[in-house]
Amino acid sequence: MLNPFATETVTFETPVAMLIACHDRVRQYAALTETLVSHVAQHGADAAAIAGAQSILRYFDIAAPLHHQDEDEDLFPALIPLASAELKQVIDQIMAEHDELGALWQQVRAALLALVAGNDNELSAELAAQFASRYPAHAAREEDEIYPYAKVLLDAKQLQQLGRNMAARRGQKV
Incomplete structure (x- = not known):
């Protein structure tokens, strides 16, 4: 199965990378939600819109939850x-944001599923803009x-275990 996280230069042996x-x-697919709104306004729920919606759904239904688990179950506890x-407080805030982003995703997800079904009225520009800004802002904060x-704090053995758990x-x- 294709690993949606893998790139040619980044592997699980470098878990932070x-x-x-x-x-x-995340930034790419979150931005696609806004592009999708513009496309649907011009072309309706055509094949390109449906394919775009399906790609966003696939990423945020599969890869994003795994990523949050990587952080919430492995990185943050380590x-x-x-x-x-101060760092503990930031981690607590970030973990709370995971819940908030999950709720936001459920709203976007419902709109995208409606789009895939041919309803081009559910994904509002406001919802797409919120999604396209909040997820990247969250990612930037983590980074x-x-x-x-x-x-700095985790040793090589801990990082190796993190990578193994992610894989x-x-x-x-x-």
């Missing part, structure tokens, strides 16, 4: 015992405020 690569895809009070600490979650081997 893999998480960042996932964020690049960091918390080593973290300052700026948490990931640098993973490279196993996707049915891959490191």
Whole structure:
């Protein structure tokens, strides 16, 4: 099965880089929601709109939840015992955002499913803009405020285990 996180230069042997690569895809697919709104306004729920909606659905239904599990079940628990009070607070905020983003995704998901079914009235510009801005802002915050600490606080063995857990979650081997 195609690993939606894998790139030619990033592997599970470099788990923080893999998480960042996932964020690049988050930004890409979140932005596609706004592009989709513009396309649907001009062309309706045509084949291109349906294909775009399906690609967003596939990414955020499969890869994004795995990414959140990577963080919530592996990265953050590994960091918390080593973290300052400030970093712990940031991690708590980020984990709460995961829940908020999950709820936002459910709204976008319903609109995309309606689009795939031929209803071109459900995905509003406002909802798409919110989704296209909140997910990338969240990813940037993780990259700026948490990931640098993973490279400093976690040793090679912990990072290797993180990569193995991420791979196993996707049915891959490191």
